[in-house]
Amino acid sequence: MSAKNSVNISFSVNGENFDDVTVPTRQHLADYLRSQGLTGTHLGCEQGACGACTIEMDGVAVRSCLVLASQANGSSITTVEGFDDEVMQKVKNNFLKHNAFQCGFCSPGMLMTTKEIISSKKKLSRDEIRSEISGNYCRCTGYQSIVDAIEETINEIN
């Protein structure tokens, strides 16, 4: 029973296994992922406010800046790079169509939040969509087009 400043953990990212990798205990998951070349996950505020680092951990959306890499031990993670199925294709087309990628900084977080929203298979009103993405900042303020893209995707898949 002793504490350490680095730990060995095993987990999977986008289906790829990371076995027994050593991580510093102070490193958050977003920094670890980015250090492995998975730079799709962006870091804005590092205090949970902006949502750019949103990933999926064991099936639910979480902020990867507010999860330590050590806490990911045993979990299954999906980042924006691993969100590449048919649904993602629809989301991406709609984001492009409505010009919902502007500078692109918030996009990975917006896409991962969209993934969680549409996985509920609920038909949401525009107000409800706005409420669902209220934890993601877009500093281009392109919310209108982002809501348009999410709304169209929801209509397509339901």
Add this chain to the structure above:
Amino acid sequence: MKAPDFSYFEAQNIEDAIKYKSEDDEAVILAGGQSLLPALNMRLSSPSCLIDISKINNLNEIKIEGDFINIGALATHSDVMNNDLVHEKLPCLVDILKMVAHAAIRNKGTHGGSIAYGDPAAELPAFAVAMNAEIVLSGLSGQRIVNAKDFYLGLFETDLKSDEILIAIRYPLLDVNQHLIFDEVCRRHGDYAMAGLMAKVELDQSKINNLDLVYFATGDKPNVGQNTAKLVIDDGYDYEKLKKSLASEIDFAGDLNSSSEMKLHLATILINKILNKLER
């Protein structure tokens, strides 16, 4: 910024966590980390060690025990919001949790973590005080229960001893004539409130029989407006009178979003908002 250096210990059971915590005064419990990690990243806190209790089994159960609903410390806000028992027995908590941050944070942040962290701007500590909740703590010498009213001592300061861990919160079930009504003023949905109020109201027909007013985001801890509540019962809503009363019993502390004067104003009008909600 990045968190300072600390060591990490993954506890497999409560006993290990308690033992470890009792041996290191500077160690801090990590549950969901949704308040702790921002504080670490902003270097507002520098613990020697994080004792991760998130992998401990059976600490996230939600169940009815007699006249109480018992929420395990590790139940996440999303767990609580999606729980049938909570919907049935304590529906006001579901509405309150909708105001706590955003979905991705509620997926990880825990009920016990928010109660134990004691952020004066957070909803749950004030909710626990208004509900007269019992907080279950476990330490080297066994378990003890502290009433939420006695648990919060000051700014981020609670009655938790150095060998203790919060393991559950027990909320007394409300009678049919009791209601928990809340409201808050904040700049953006999901942000910390500029001021908020939890009011436990006991009605006799439509007359208020008993009233507890507990504020959050107003001072150093959940602030109780005891004398003000009496004035409301006796005379109803009178802005000037209630404002004067609140100013005399609560030490309002301003922050970046609102001055103490602003918080006093908001605290006063929140009473009116609550009374209006009660009429509906």
